[in-house]
Amino acid sequence: MKLTDFVVKDAIITDMSVNAKDEAIRTMIKSLQGSGKISSENSESVITAILKREELGSTGIGNGVAVPHTKHPTVDGLVSTIALAKGGVDxxxxxxxxxxxxxxxxxxPDRPGEHLRALETISRHLRNxxxxxxxxxxxxPEEVWELLLEADQKDG
Amino acid sequence: MKQADSSVDINMSAPAYYERDVMVNLEHGLHLVPCSKIAELAKRYSCNAIIIKDGRSIDAKTIFDLMTLGAVKGTRLTLHCQGEKADELIEKLVALFESDFQA
Incomplete structure (x- = not known):
């Protein structure tokens, strides 16, 4: 699976300046909403689902990286975005x-295999x-996209 | 306590080495929550803990590595533990898998 198959280029944020986890997740979902991948009426429900998932254990898996995620019935396929927070987020x-x-x-929700493969792909690249x-x-965002294309290419 | 059924002592001077096969029975596969549980448990022990899938081995103490297994439901994995209290750790890891990570 390739990163560029599911990352939404238009929703990439390279200058996210937030202090808290919920603010970070909200900002990223709003960005996906802005790119048309999540509808405005569903965005609050997606935010709630992601925050609920965080309650099970932080997706901040170390190395300065977090992979907040959820399954949600309102998306047709995998939808992902990247945010860079230069000042760091707690x-x-x-x-x-x-x-x-x-x-x-x-x-x-009906495609657990794809969800796992996407997380596997993300983790594999982030451990590099x-x-x-x-x-x-x-x-x-263009620079990030170039990097994703390059990573996908190396992945063969 | 159940004895590791396929434990092999490589030689008398090397620390005891244990190996067990487990099956992923989780509906959503080995996602981040179970991976965190494995790493948290393994990190409490000083012995080595390795998980093998299709000939590729990863460090069970590293969530990043565990996530790269991409182990969906029905995947067979092999656990290897070697070193101090390796027998105890492998039993606990097997118990995690057998309880579908509710243990």
Missing amino acids: FASLDGELVYILFLLVSP QDFCNFLKQSST
Whole structure:
């Protein structure tokens, strides 16, 4: 599975400046809403679902990275966006560190295999320190997109 | 306590080595919550903990690595533990899988 198959280019944020987890998730969902991937009437419900998932355990999995996610019946396919928070966000991460890269994923409930494969793809790239470093240095959505294309290509 | 059924002592001087096969029975596969539980448990032990899927082995103490298994329901995994209290850890890991991570 390729990152560019499910990341929504128009919803990528490279200068997210928020203090709290809920604010970060809200900002990212609003960005997906702005790109037309999540409707305005459903966005609150998606935000609530993601925050509820966070209650089960933070998706701040260490290394300055978080992967907030949920399954939601209002999406037809995998929908994802990336946000870079240069100042860091307190995500109650498992390692106690701030989060600088956020990969948010919403997927349809009837396709658990795809959801898992997307998380697998995201994790595989995020454990590559070079990928994380280049991502953090990106200052425009275009730069992030180029990086994703390159990562997908290397992935074969 | 149930004895590890396929434990093999490689040689007398090496720390005891244990191996068990488990099946992923979770409807949504080995997603982030179960991966966190595995890593949290494994990190409490000083012994090595490795999970093997289709010949590829990953460190069970690292959530990033666990997530890259992409283990959907029905996936068979092999657990390897070696070192101090490896027998205890492998039993606890097997119990996690057998209880569908409710343990």
